[in-house]
Amino acid sequence: MPDNAPARWSARRFHRISGYKVSQVVRKGIEKIFSWAKIIGGPRRARLNGRTETWNGGYYVMAAYAPNRMARLLRPTPA
Numbered sequence: 538m539p540d541n542a543p544a545r546w547s548a549r550r551f552h553r554i555s556g557y558k559v560s561q562v563v564r565k566g567i568e569k570i571f572s573w574a575k576i577i578g579g580p581r582r583a584r585l586n587g588r589t590e591t592w593n594g595g596y597y598v599m600a601a602y603a604p605n606r607m608a609r610l611l612r613p614t615p616a
Contacts, residue, residue: 570606574598 578598585591 570599570602573602573605578602 574595578601585594
């Protein structure tokens with residue numbers, strides 16, 4: 538399929554919008570949070586029975602991540 542295929546033009550037009558770059562930066566930050574939760578928090582394998590318990594387990598993992606994130610956000614930047 539050539540590079541100038543019509544299906545690709547609709548996807549490329551967003552690259553020119555200034556908000557697209559901002560949304561990609563925000564998206565990367567969100568992906569970091571969920572990757573941490575999957576690797577460290579361990580919800581890849583649900584150890585809890587039932588939807589409510591699994592849902593609450595997700596809340597506990599994100600609550601454990603919050604102090605970690607706050608420490609990084611409050612860290613002084615090097616001058």
